[in-house]
Amino acid sequence: MHDIEALEQAWRRYRLKKKVLPTVLGGVLLLGGAGVYYFMSKHSQTKEQQIHHIQKQALSTKPAPSAPAVQKQTPPRPMPSAPQPPIPKKKAKPIASPTPISPDLAFLEDLQKRLRNKSSSSTSPHPPAKARKTVQKKRDIAPSAVKPVAKKPKQVNTAAVVSATSASKSLIIHTHKTNNTLNTLIQRFNQSKDPKLATYIAQSFYQKGNYKEAVRWSIIANSIDPGNETSWLLFAKAKVALRQKEDAVNALRTYLNQYSSKKIRAYLEMIEASSW
Amino acid sequence: MSKYKELQNAFIDKVEADEYIGLDTSILFYNKLMESIAKPLKMILLFGKPGTGKSVLLNKIYHDHKDERPLFLISTPILSEKEFLHTLYRFLFQGKEPPEDLTFNRFIQMLHAVKDEKHIIVLLDEAQLYEPSTMEKIRLISDTRAIKFVVALHKTDREDLIAKEHFQSRIWETIELKNGTVHDAQIYLQKKIVQKNFFEVANMLTKRNVKLIHRLTGGNYREINKLMYTLLEIYDYYEKNQPSKIAAPTFQNKYIEMAGLKLGYIHA
Numbered sequence: 001m002h003d004i005e006a007l008e009q010a011w012r013r014y015r016l017k018k019k020v021l022p023t024v025l026g027g028v029l030l031l032g033g034a035g036v037y038y039f040m041s042k043h044s045q046t047k048e049q050q051i052h053h054i055q056k057q058a059l060s061t062k063p064a065p066s067a068p069a070v071q072k073q074t075p076p077r078p079m080p081s082a083p084q085p086p087i088p089k090k091k092a093k094p095i096a097s098p099t100p101i102s103p104d105l106a107f108l109e110d111l112q113k114r115l116r117n118k119s120s121s122s123t124s125p126h127p128p129a130k131a132r133k134t135v136q137k138k139r140d141i142a143p144s145a146v147k148p149v150a151k152k153p154k155q156v157n158t159a160a161v162v163s164a165t166s167a168s169k170s171l172i173i174h175t176h177k178t179n180n181t182l183n184t185l186i187q188r189f190n191q192s193k194d195p196k197l198a199t200y201i202a203q204s205f206y207q208k209g210n211y212k213e214a215v216r217w218s219i220i221a222n223s224i225d226p227g228n229e230t231s232w233l234l235f236a237k238a239k240v241a242l243r244q245k246e247d248a249v250n251a252l253r254t255y256l257n258q259y260s261s262k263k264i265r266a267y268l269e270m271i272e273a274s275s276w
Numbered sequence: 277m278s279k280y281k282e283l284q285n286a287f288i289d290k291v292e293a294d295e296y297i298g299l300d301t302s303i304l305f306y307n308k309l310m311e312s313i314a315k316p317l318k319m320i321l322l323f324g325k326p327g328t329g330k331s332v333l334l335n336k337i338y339h340d341h342k343d344e345r346p347l348f349l350i351s352t353p354i355l356s357e358k359e360f361l362h363t364l365y366r367f368l369f370q371g372k373e374p375p376e377d378l379t380f381n382r383f384i385q386m387l388h389a390v391k392d393e394k395h396i397i398v399l400l401d402e403a404q405l406y407e408p409s410t411m412e413k414i415r416l417i418s419d420t421r422a423i424k425f426v427v428a429l430h431k432t433d434r435e436d437l438i439a440k441e442h443f444q445s446r447i448w449e450t451i452e453l454k455n456g457t458v459h460d461a462q463i464y465l466q467k468k469i470v471q472k473n474f475f476e477v478a479n480m481l482t483k484r485n486v487k488l489i490h491r492l493t494g495g496n497y498r499e500i501n502k503l504m505y506t507l508l509e510i511y512d513y514y515e516k517n518q519p520s521k522i523a524a525p526t527f528q529n530k531y532i533e534m535a536g537l538k539l540g541y542i543h544a
Binding site: 008 | 510513514530533534537542
Protein backbone atom coordinates (compact mmCIF):
# COMPACT_ATOMS: atom_id res chain seq x y z
CA MET A 1 0.00 0.00 0.00
CA HIS A 2 2.78 2.34 0.94
CA ASP A 3 4.47 1.48 -2.37
CA ILE A 4 1.63 2.95 -4.38
CA GLU A 5 1.79 6.24 -2.49
CA ALA A 6 5.55 6.40 -3.02
CA LEU A 7 4.93 5.57 -6.66
CA GLU A 8 2.48 8.47 -6.93
CA GLN A 9 5.06 10.83 -5.49
CA ALA A 10 7.61 9.52 -7.97
CA TRP A 11 5.07 10.14 -10.72
CA ARG A 12 4.60 13.74 -9.55
CA ARG A 13 8.35 14.27 -9.76
CA TYR A 14 8.39 12.69 -13.20
CA ARG A 15 5.50 14.88 -14.31
CA LEU A 16 7.22 17.99 -13.03
CA LYS A 17 10.44 17.09 -14.77
CA LYS A 18 8.98 15.94 -18.04
CA LYS A 19 5.94 18.11 -18.53
CA VAL A 20 5.72 21.14 -16.28
CA LEU A 21 9.35 22.28 -16.46
CA PRO A 22 9.56 22.19 -20.25
CA THR A 23 6.25 24.05 -20.42
CA VAL A 24 7.43 26.73 -18.00
CA LEU A 25 10.79 27.03 -19.74
CA GLY A 26 9.06 27.21 -23.09
CA GLY A 27 6.79 29.94 -21.76
CA VAL A 28 9.72 31.91 -20.38
CA LEU A 29 11.57 31.60 -23.68
CA LEU A 30 8.47 32.69 -25.56
CA LEU A 31 8.02 35.71 -23.29
CA GLY A 32 11.69 36.54 -23.63
CA GLY A 33 11.45 36.32 -27.40
CA ALA A 34 8.38 38.52 -27.40
CA GLY A 35 10.17 41.04 -25.17
CA VAL A 36 13.22 41.16 -27.43
CA TYR A 37 10.98 41.57 -30.46
CA TYR A 38 9.09 44.40 -28.77
CA PHE A 39 12.33 46.11 -27.77
CA MET A 40 13.78 45.76 -31.25
CA SER A 41 10.67 47.11 -32.95
CA LYS A 42 10.51 50.00 -30.48
CA HIS A 43 14.18 50.76 -31.03
CA SER A 44 13.84 50.75 -34.80
CA GLN A 45 10.78 53.04 -34.49
CA THR A 46 12.76 55.58 -32.46
CA LYS A 47 15.55 55.38 -35.01
CA GLU A 48 13.14 56.05 -37.82
CA GLN A 49 11.66 58.97 -35.89
CA GLN A 50 15.15 60.37 -35.31
CA ILE A 51 15.98 60.03 -38.99
CA HIS A 52 12.73 61.76 -39.88
CA HIS A 53 13.49 64.51 -37.43
CA ILE A 54 17.01 64.98 -38.79
CA GLN A 55 15.75 65.02 -42.33
CA LYS A 56 13.09 67.56 -41.44
CA GLN A 57 15.69 69.72 -39.72
CA ALA A 58 18.04 69.45 -42.66
CA LEU A 59 15.29 70.46 -45.04
CA SER A 60 14.16 73.39 -42.93
CA THR A 61 17.71 74.74 -42.40
CA LYS A 62 18.67 74.49 -46.09
CA PRO A 63 18.36 77.74 -48.01
CA ALA A 64 15.82 77.67 -50.76
CA PRO A 65 17.94 75.96 -53.41
CA SER A 66 18.06 76.68 -57.03
CA ALA A 67 16.42 73.36 -57.35
CA PRO A 68 15.22 71.87 -60.55
CA ALA A 69 11.55 71.44 -61.10
CA VAL A 70 11.62 68.00 -59.74
CA GLN A 71 11.85 67.32 -56.06
CA LYS A 72 14.41 64.98 -54.68
CA GLN A 73 13.17 61.83 -53.10
CA THR A 74 15.47 60.29 -50.55
CA PRO A 75 14.04 57.12 -49.08
CA PRO A 76 14.45 56.73 -45.32
CA ARG A 77 17.54 54.77 -44.50
CA PRO A 78 18.61 53.20 -41.21
CA MET A 79 20.99 55.63 -39.59
CA PRO A 80 22.71 55.76 -36.23
CA SER A 81 21.11 57.87 -33.55
CA ALA A 82 24.09 60.25 -33.41
CA PRO A 83 23.72 63.58 -35.22
CA GLN A 84 24.03 62.98 -38.90
CA PRO A 85 26.11 64.74 -41.49
CA PRO A 86 24.12 66.32 -44.27
CA ILE A 87 22.70 63.72 -46.58
CA PRO A 88 24.75 63.57 -49.77
CA LYS A 89 23.00 64.70 -52.89
CA LYS A 90 21.75 62.04 -55.19
CA LYS A 91 20.40 62.07 -58.64
CA ALA A 92 17.04 63.76 -58.78
CA LYS A 93 14.17 61.36 -58.81
CA PRO A 94 11.20 62.75 -60.59
CA ILE A 95 7.73 62.35 -59.27
CA ALA A 96 5.16 61.64 -61.84
CA SER A 97 2.81 64.29 -60.59
CA PRO A 98 0.54 66.14 -62.93
CA THR A 99 1.64 69.65 -61.76
CA PRO A 100 5.35 70.25 -61.63
CA ILE A 101 6.86 72.40 -58.90
CA SER A 102 8.29 75.73 -60.04
CA PRO A 103 11.59 76.84 -58.54
CA ASP A 104 11.58 79.45 -55.82
CA LEU A 105 13.77 82.26 -57.04
CA ALA A 106 13.08 84.66 -54.22
CA PHE A 107 16.55 84.06 -52.89
CA LEU A 108 18.00 85.79 -55.93
CA GLU A 109 16.26 89.01 -55.00
CA ASP A 110 17.50 88.66 -51.42
CA LEU A 111 20.97 88.10 -52.69
CA GLN A 112 20.83 91.14 -54.89
CA LYS A 113 19.61 93.29 -52.03
CA ARG A 114 22.31 92.03 -49.75
CA LEU A 115 24.97 92.61 -52.38
CA ARG A 116 23.73 96.12 -52.91
CA ASN A 117 23.83 96.88 -49.22
CA LYS A 118 27.25 95.35 -48.82
CA SER A 119 28.71 97.08 -51.81
CA SER A 120 27.43 100.42 -50.54
CA SER A 121 28.88 99.98 -47.10
CA SER A 122 31.83 97.63 -47.90
CA THR A 123 32.75 97.54 -44.24
CA SER A 124 32.35 93.93 -43.35
CA PRO A 125 35.80 92.57 -42.47
CA HIS A 126 34.84 88.93 -42.40
CA PRO A 127 32.21 88.04 -44.91
CA PRO A 128 30.43 84.76 -44.66
CA ALA A 129 32.26 81.85 -46.15
CA LYS A 130 29.61 81.12 -48.71
CA ALA A 131 29.69 84.57 -50.16
CA ARG A 132 33.48 84.83 -49.97
CA LYS A 133 34.02 84.31 -53.65
CA THR A 134 31.47 86.92 -54.63
CA VAL A 135 32.75 89.44 -52.10
CA GLN A 136 36.37 89.00 -53.10
CA LYS A 137 35.40 90.06 -56.57
CA LYS A 138 33.24 92.80 -55.19
CA ARG A 139 36.21 94.49 -53.46
CA ASP A 140 37.57 95.51 -56.81
CA ILE A 141 34.26 96.71 -58.07
CA ALA A 142 33.02 100.24 -57.69
CA PRO A 143 29.61 100.41 -56.08
CA SER A 144 28.22 102.34 -58.96
CA ALA A 145 29.43 99.81 -61.43
CA VAL A 146 27.41 97.03 -59.99
CA LYS A 147 24.67 96.16 -62.34
CA PRO A 148 22.97 93.09 -61.10
CA VAL A 149 21.12 91.22 -63.71
CA ALA A 150 18.69 88.67 -62.57
CA LYS A 151 17.11 86.70 -65.31
CA LYS A 152 14.09 84.85 -64.26
CA PRO A 153 13.99 81.48 -65.91
CA LYS A 154 11.05 80.95 -68.11
CA GLN A 155 10.99 77.23 -68.01
CA VAL A 156 10.02 75.08 -65.13
CA ASN A 157 12.86 72.65 -65.04
CA THR A 158 15.67 75.07 -65.39
CA ALA A 159 18.59 75.09 -62.97
CA ALA A 160 19.82 78.51 -62.01
CA VAL A 161 23.51 79.02 -61.43
CA VAL A 162 24.88 82.14 -59.82
CA SER A 163 28.39 83.17 -60.73
CA ALA A 164 30.54 86.26 -60.83
CA THR A 165 32.86 87.33 -63.60
CA SER A 166 35.90 89.27 -62.65
CA ALA A 167 36.53 90.51 -66.17
CA SER A 168 33.44 92.66 -66.43
CA LYS A 169 34.05 94.32 -63.05
CA SER A 170 30.42 93.92 -62.29
CA LEU A 171 28.40 91.22 -60.69
CA ILE A 172 26.62 89.21 -63.27
CA ILE A 173 24.27 86.54 -62.35
CA HIS A 174 23.97 83.95 -65.06
CA THR A 175 21.18 81.53 -65.35
CA HIS A 176 21.72 78.39 -67.38
CA LYS A 177 18.78 76.54 -68.70
CA THR A 178 19.26 72.82 -68.59
CA ASN A 179 17.21 69.98 -69.88
CA ASN A 180 19.14 67.47 -67.84
CA THR A 181 16.20 66.53 -65.70
CA LEU A 182 13.96 65.85 -68.64
CA ASN A 183 16.70 63.85 -70.33
CA THR A 184 17.10 61.84 -67.17
CA LEU A 185 13.38 61.25 -67.11
CA ILE A 186 13.43 60.07 -70.72
CA GLN A 187 16.31 57.72 -69.91
CA ARG A 188 14.42 56.38 -66.98
CA PHE A 189 11.35 55.90 -69.11
CA ASN A 190 13.38 53.96 -71.66
CA GLN A 191 14.31 51.59 -68.89
CA SER A 192 11.02 51.36 -67.04
CA LYS A 193 8.42 51.99 -69.77
CA ASP A 194 6.20 53.46 -67.10
CA PRO A 195 3.15 55.11 -68.71
CA LYS A 196 2.87 57.57 -65.81
CA LEU A 197 6.40 58.73 -66.50
CA ALA A 198 5.61 59.15 -70.20
CA THR A 199 2.55 61.22 -69.26
CA TYR A 200 4.68 63.33 -67.00
CA ILE A 201 7.22 63.90 -69.75
CA ALA A 202 4.41 64.85 -72.13
CA GLN A 203 3.10 67.30 -69.56
CA SER A 204 6.55 68.77 -69.08
CA PHE A 205 6.94 69.31 -72.79
CA TYR A 206 3.47 70.84 -72.95
CA GLN A 207 4.30 73.24 -70.17
CA LYS A 208 7.52 74.14 -71.90
CA GLY A 209 5.55 74.90 -75.02
CA ASN A 210 7.03 72.04 -76.98
CA TYR A 211 3.67 70.81 -78.19
CA LYS A 212 4.95 68.44 -80.84
CA GLU A 213 6.95 66.54 -78.22
CA ALA A 214 3.98 66.71 -75.90
CA VAL A 215 1.85 65.04 -78.59
CA ARG A 216 4.53 62.42 -79.21
CA TRP A 217 4.91 61.58 -75.52
CA SER A 218 1.19 61.51 -74.87
CA ILE A 219 0.87 58.98 -77.72
CA ILE A 220 3.67 56.93 -76.13
CA ALA A 221 1.91 57.03 -72.76
CA ASN A 222 -1.39 56.18 -74.42
CA SER A 223 0.03 53.22 -76.30
CA ILE A 224 1.17 51.68 -73.01
CA ASP A 225 -1.92 52.55 -71.01
CA PRO A 226 -4.89 53.35 -73.30
CA GLY A 227 -7.13 54.08 -70.36
CA ASN A 228 -4.93 56.85 -69.03
CA GLU A 229 -7.22 59.90 -69.05
CA THR A 230 -4.42 62.43 -68.59
CA SER A 231 -2.50 61.29 -71.66
CA TRP A 232 -5.60 61.71 -73.83
CA LEU A 233 -6.25 65.13 -72.39
CA LEU A 234 -2.65 66.20 -72.90
CA PHE A 235 -2.77 64.97 -76.48
CA ALA A 236 -5.91 67.00 -77.09
CA LYS A 237 -4.50 70.11 -75.43
CA ALA A 238 -1.28 69.87 -77.38
CA LYS A 239 -3.19 69.37 -80.60
CA VAL A 240 -5.33 72.38 -79.81
CA ALA A 241 -2.18 74.35 -79.13
CA LEU A 242 -0.87 73.23 -82.53
CA ARG A 243 -4.11 74.44 -84.08
CA GLN A 244 -5.21 70.90 -84.89
CA LYS A 245 -8.55 71.07 -83.19
CA GLU A 246 -10.05 68.35 -85.36
CA ASP A 247 -7.52 65.80 -84.18
CA ALA A 248 -8.15 66.80 -80.58
CA VAL A 249 -11.91 66.41 -80.92
CA ASN A 250 -11.59 63.04 -82.63
CA ALA A 251 -9.25 61.77 -79.97
CA LEU A 252 -11.49 62.87 -77.13
CA ARG A 253 -14.56 61.34 -78.77
CA THR A 254 -12.72 58.06 -79.27
CA TYR A 255 -11.83 58.06 -75.61
CA LEU A 256 -15.40 58.79 -74.52
CA ASN A 257 -16.69 55.91 -76.67
CA GLN A 258 -14.80 53.51 -74.47
CA TYR A 259 -14.52 55.28 -71.15
CA SER A 260 -16.51 57.83 -69.25
CA SER A 261 -14.77 60.92 -67.92
CA LYS A 262 -16.34 64.17 -66.82
CA LYS A 263 -13.07 65.97 -67.29
CA ILE A 264 -12.63 64.87 -70.91
CA ARG A 265 -16.28 65.53 -71.70
CA ALA A 266 -16.03 69.04 -70.27
CA TYR A 267 -12.88 69.78 -72.26
CA LEU A 268 -14.42 68.35 -75.45
CA GLU A 269 -17.49 70.52 -75.00
CA MET A 270 -15.28 73.51 -74.38
CA ILE A 271 -13.17 73.10 -77.53
CA GLU A 272 -16.21 72.27 -79.62
CA ALA A 273 -17.91 75.38 -78.40
CA SER A 274 -14.88 77.55 -79.12
CA SER A 275 -14.83 79.38 -82.41
CA TRP A 276 -11.12 78.84 -83.30
CA MET B 277 -11.86 -9.19 -4.43
CA SER B 278 -12.10 -6.20 -6.74
CA LYS B 279 -12.64 -6.61 -10.46
CA TYR B 280 -9.16 -5.24 -11.07
CA LYS B 281 -7.60 -7.87 -8.87
CA GLU B 282 -9.56 -10.59 -10.62
CA LEU B 283 -8.56 -9.35 -14.02
CA GLN B 284 -4.90 -9.21 -13.01
CA ASN B 285 -4.69 -12.99 -13.46
CA ALA B 286 -5.45 -12.60 -17.14
CA PHE B 287 -2.15 -10.78 -17.57
CA ILE B 288 0.06 -13.24 -15.77
CA ASP B 289 2.64 -14.38 -18.28
CA LYS B 290 1.65 -17.89 -19.31
CA VAL B 291 2.53 -19.93 -22.36
CA GLU B 292 -0.70 -21.73 -22.98
CA ALA B 293 -2.78 -22.30 -26.04
CA ASP B 294 -5.73 -20.42 -24.58
CA GLU B 295 -3.51 -17.38 -24.15
CA TYR B 296 -3.32 -17.10 -27.91
CA ILE B 297 -5.13 -13.99 -29.11
CA GLY B 298 -6.27 -14.03 -32.70
CA LEU B 299 -4.77 -10.82 -33.96
CA ASP B 300 -4.50 -10.21 -37.67
CA THR B 301 -0.74 -10.59 -37.59
CA SER B 302 -0.72 -13.63 -35.33
CA ILE B 303 -3.32 -15.37 -37.54
CA LEU B 304 -1.08 -14.62 -40.51
CA PHE B 305 1.94 -16.17 -38.78
CA TYR B 306 -0.15 -19.13 -37.71
CA ASN B 307 -1.26 -19.88 -41.26
CA LYS B 308 2.22 -19.30 -42.62
CA LEU B 309 3.70 -21.74 -40.14
CA MET B 310 1.08 -24.34 -40.92
CA GLU B 311 1.81 -24.02 -44.64
CA SER B 312 5.53 -24.47 -43.94
CA ILE B 313 4.86 -27.56 -41.83
CA ALA B 314 2.91 -29.06 -44.72
CA LYS B 315 5.89 -28.68 -47.05
CA PRO B 316 8.55 -31.39 -47.27
CA LEU B 317 11.11 -29.36 -45.37
CA LYS B 318 13.67 -30.66 -42.88
CA MET B 319 13.68 -27.65 -40.57
CA ILE B 320 11.65 -24.49 -40.09
CA LEU B 321 13.05 -21.54 -38.19
CA LEU B 322 10.69 -19.40 -36.13
CA PHE B 323 12.44 -16.46 -34.56
CA GLY B 324 11.74 -13.11 -32.96
CA LYS B 325 12.44 -11.01 -29.90
CA PRO B 326 11.34 -12.36 -26.51
CA GLY B 327 7.67 -11.64 -25.94
CA THR B 328 6.65 -11.56 -29.60
CA GLY B 329 4.53 -14.71 -29.19
CA LYS B 330 6.70 -17.56 -30.49
CA SER B 331 5.93 -19.91 -27.62
CA VAL B 332 2.23 -19.12 -27.63
CA LEU B 333 2.11 -19.70 -31.37
CA LEU B 334 3.84 -23.10 -31.04
CA ASN B 335 1.47 -24.02 -28.23
CA LYS B 336 -1.53 -22.99 -30.24
CA ILE B 337 -0.43 -25.02 -33.26
CA TYR B 338 0.34 -28.00 -31.07
CA HIS B 339 -3.04 -27.92 -29.34
CA ASP B 340 -4.96 -27.33 -32.55
CA HIS B 341 -3.31 -30.10 -34.57
CA LYS B 342 -1.94 -32.68 -32.15
CA ASP B 343 -4.93 -34.96 -32.68
CA GLU B 344 -4.91 -34.92 -36.45
CA ARG B 345 -1.16 -35.33 -37.16
CA PRO B 346 1.98 -36.61 -35.40
CA LEU B 347 2.86 -33.31 -33.79
CA PHE B 348 4.98 -33.02 -30.65
CA LEU B 349 6.08 -30.07 -28.57
CA ILE B 350 9.21 -29.72 -26.50
CA SER B 351 8.51 -26.41 -24.77
CA THR B 352 11.36 -26.64 -22.24
CA PRO B 353 14.83 -27.50 -23.55
CA ILE B 354 16.02 -30.98 -22.62
CA LEU B 355 19.62 -30.40 -21.81
CA SER B 356 20.63 -34.04 -21.45
CA GLU B 357 21.38 -35.54 -24.84
CA LYS B 358 20.33 -39.00 -23.70
CA GLU B 359 17.05 -37.74 -22.38
CA PHE B 360 16.54 -35.79 -25.59
CA LEU B 361 17.02 -38.95 -27.70
CA HIS B 362 14.67 -40.90 -25.41
CA THR B 363 12.00 -38.26 -25.76
CA LEU B 364 12.26 -38.34 -29.56
CA TYR B 365 12.09 -42.15 -29.45
CA ARG B 366 8.87 -42.01 -27.45
CA PHE B 367 7.38 -39.49 -29.90
CA LEU B 368 8.31 -41.68 -32.85
CA PHE B 369 7.15 -44.99 -31.43
CA GLN B 370 3.95 -43.75 -29.72
CA GLY B 371 5.19 -43.75 -26.17
CA LYS B 372 7.23 -46.91 -26.26
CA GLU B 373 10.01 -46.90 -23.72
CA PRO B 374 13.41 -46.60 -25.41
CA PRO B 375 15.99 -49.35 -24.89
CA GLU B 376 18.51 -48.59 -22.19
CA ASP B 377 21.43 -48.94 -24.59
CA LEU B 378 20.02 -46.42 -27.09
CA THR B 379 22.84 -44.47 -28.60
CA PHE B 380 22.71 -41.65 -31.13
CA ASN B 381 24.02 -43.84 -33.95
CA ARG B 382 21.54 -46.58 -33.10
CA PHE B 383 18.74 -44.02 -33.11
CA ILE B 384 19.79 -42.71 -36.56
CA GLN B 385 19.76 -46.30 -37.89
CA MET B 386 16.23 -46.72 -36.50
CA LEU B 387 15.12 -43.48 -38.18
CA HIS B 388 16.51 -44.59 -41.53
CA ALA B 389 14.67 -47.86 -41.09
CA VAL B 390 11.26 -46.21 -40.46
CA LYS B 391 11.59 -43.06 -42.62
CA ASP B 392 9.15 -44.36 -45.25
CA GLU B 393 6.55 -45.31 -42.68
CA LYS B 394 6.82 -42.66 -39.97
CA HIS B 395 7.01 -38.90 -40.18
CA ILE B 396 6.69 -36.80 -37.11
CA ILE B 397 6.92 -33.02 -36.49
CA VAL B 398 8.68 -31.77 -33.39
CA LEU B 399 8.17 -28.19 -32.23
CA LEU B 400 11.32 -27.16 -30.42
CA ASP B 401 10.84 -24.06 -28.28
CA GLU B 402 13.70 -22.04 -26.77
CA ALA B 403 16.14 -23.73 -29.10
CA GLN B 404 18.83 -21.18 -28.33
CA LEU B 405 19.34 -22.97 -25.02
CA TYR B 406 20.52 -26.18 -26.64
CA GLU B 407 24.20 -26.96 -26.74
CA PRO B 408 25.86 -26.73 -30.16
CA SER B 409 26.56 -30.45 -30.02
CA THR B 410 22.86 -31.16 -29.47
CA MET B 411 21.99 -28.83 -32.34
CA GLU B 412 24.40 -30.74 -34.52
CA LYS B 413 22.62 -33.97 -33.62
CA ILE B 414 19.25 -32.35 -34.36
CA ARG B 415 20.61 -31.52 -37.83
CA LEU B 416 21.65 -35.08 -38.45
CA ILE B 417 18.30 -36.37 -37.23
CA SER B 418 16.45 -33.98 -39.59
CA ASP B 419 18.56 -35.32 -42.48
CA THR B 420 16.82 -38.70 -42.12
CA ARG B 421 13.48 -36.91 -42.94
CA ALA B 422 11.73 -39.07 -40.36
CA ILE B 423 11.53 -36.10 -37.97
CA LYS B 424 10.82 -32.50 -39.04
CA PHE B 425 11.83 -29.78 -36.60
CA VAL B 426 10.25 -26.41 -36.06
CA VAL B 427 12.92 -24.52 -34.19
CA ALA B 428 11.86 -21.43 -32.25
CA LEU B 429 14.61 -19.19 -30.95
CA HIS B 430 15.34 -15.61 -30.02
CA LYS B 431 16.26 -13.30 -32.81
CA THR B 432 19.57 -12.41 -31.24
CA ASP B 433 20.71 -16.00 -31.55
CA ARG B 434 19.60 -16.41 -35.11
CA GLU B 435 22.73 -15.00 -36.65
CA ASP B 436 24.88 -17.50 -34.74
CA LEU B 437 22.68 -20.30 -35.84
CA ILE B 438 22.50 -19.25 -39.45
CA ALA B 439 26.25 -18.77 -39.50
CA LYS B 440 26.69 -22.46 -39.17
CA GLU B 441 26.75 -23.80 -42.67
CA HIS B 442 25.01 -27.03 -41.89
CA PHE B 443 21.96 -25.10 -40.71
CA GLN B 444 22.04 -22.67 -43.57
CA SER B 445 21.54 -25.52 -45.99
CA ARG B 446 18.77 -27.11 -43.98
CA ILE B 447 16.60 -24.23 -42.86
CA TRP B 448 14.41 -23.69 -45.83
CA GLU B 449 11.69 -21.63 -44.26
CA THR B 450 12.13 -18.73 -41.87
CA ILE B 451 9.32 -16.93 -40.09
CA GLU B 452 10.05 -13.82 -38.06
CA LEU B 453 7.62 -12.62 -35.41
CA LYS B 454 7.60 -8.92 -34.59
CA ASN B 455 6.21 -6.67 -31.87
CA GLY B 456 2.64 -5.52 -32.33
CA THR B 457 1.46 -2.20 -33.69
CA VAL B 458 -0.82 0.15 -31.72
CA HIS B 459 -3.77 -1.48 -33.43
CA ASP B 460 -2.48 -4.95 -32.51
CA ALA B 461 -2.01 -3.82 -28.92
CA GLN B 462 -5.56 -2.46 -28.77
CA ILE B 463 -7.09 -5.68 -30.14
CA TYR B 464 -4.85 -7.76 -27.91
CA LEU B 465 -5.89 -5.90 -24.75
CA GLN B 466 -9.58 -5.78 -25.58
CA LYS B 467 -9.74 -9.47 -26.49
CA LYS B 468 -7.75 -10.40 -23.44
CA ILE B 469 -10.06 -8.48 -21.10
CA VAL B 470 -13.27 -9.55 -22.84
CA GLN B 471 -12.08 -13.17 -22.80
CA LYS B 472 -12.38 -12.94 -19.02
CA ASN B 473 -15.80 -11.28 -19.27
CA PHE B 474 -14.69 -7.91 -17.83
CA PHE B 475 -16.63 -5.84 -20.33
CA GLU B 476 -16.78 -2.82 -18.03
CA VAL B 477 -12.99 -2.72 -17.78
CA ALA B 478 -12.65 -3.29 -21.53
CA ASN B 479 -14.74 -0.15 -22.06
CA MET B 480 -12.42 1.83 -19.81
CA LEU B 481 -9.57 1.38 -22.26
CA THR B 482 -9.28 4.29 -24.66
CA LYS B 483 -7.13 4.67 -27.75
CA ARG B 484 -5.08 7.26 -25.87
CA ASN B 485 -4.41 4.69 -23.14
CA VAL B 486 -3.40 2.09 -25.70
CA LYS B 487 -1.06 4.53 -27.44
CA LEU B 488 0.69 5.23 -24.16
CA ILE B 489 0.87 1.54 -23.30
CA HIS B 490 2.30 0.82 -26.74
CA ARG B 491 4.83 3.62 -26.41
CA LEU B 492 5.99 2.35 -23.03
CA THR B 493 6.17 -1.31 -23.99
CA GLY B 494 7.19 -1.02 -27.63
CA GLY B 495 4.29 -3.30 -28.55
CA ASN B 496 5.90 -6.31 -26.92
CA TYR B 497 3.14 -8.59 -25.67
CA ARG B 498 5.04 -9.80 -22.63
CA GLU B 499 5.74 -6.20 -21.59
CA ILE B 500 2.11 -5.27 -22.23
CA ASN B 501 1.07 -8.06 -19.89
CA LYS B 502 3.47 -6.81 -17.22
CA LEU B 503 2.28 -3.23 -17.54
CA MET B 504 -1.37 -4.20 -17.41
CA TYR B 505 -0.76 -6.39 -14.40
CA THR B 506 0.86 -3.46 -12.55
CA LEU B 507 -1.81 -1.01 -13.70
CA LEU B 508 -4.56 -3.25 -12.39
CA GLU B 509 -2.67 -3.57 -9.13
CA ILE B 510 -2.64 0.22 -8.80
CA TYR B 511 -6.33 0.43 -9.63
CA ASP B 512 -7.08 -2.28 -7.11
CA TYR B 513 -5.25 -0.27 -4.45
CA TYR B 514 -7.15 2.94 -5.20
CA GLU B 515 -10.48 1.18 -5.38
CA LYS B 516 -9.93 -0.13 -1.90
CA ASN B 517 -8.41 3.01 -0.38
CA GLN B 518 -9.24 6.12 -2.42
CA PRO B 519 -12.01 5.21 -4.89
CA SER B 520 -12.66 8.86 -5.76
CA LYS B 521 -9.26 8.99 -7.45
CA ILE B 522 -10.27 6.43 -10.04
CA ALA B 523 -13.82 7.69 -10.54
CA ALA B 524 -13.11 8.59 -14.17
CA PRO B 525 -14.90 6.34 -16.67
CA THR B 526 -11.66 5.55 -18.48
CA PHE B 527 -8.16 4.50 -17.47
CA GLN B 528 -6.10 7.55 -16.62
CA ASN B 529 -2.70 7.91 -18.24
CA LYS B 530 -1.38 9.03 -14.88
CA TYR B 531 -1.75 5.50 -13.51
CA ILE B 532 -0.34 3.95 -16.69
CA GLU B 533 2.69 6.19 -16.25
CA MET B 534 2.90 5.15 -12.61
CA ALA B 535 2.94 1.52 -13.73
CA GLY B 536 5.62 2.43 -16.26
CA LEU B 537 7.65 4.06 -13.49
CA LYS B 538 7.35 0.98 -11.33
CA LEU B 539 8.49 -1.30 -14.14
CA GLY B 540 11.33 1.00 -15.11
CA TYR B 541 10.01 1.94 -18.55
CA ILE B 542 10.26 5.57 -17.50
CA HIS B 543 12.40 7.23 -14.87
CA ALA B 544 11.45 9.98 -12.46
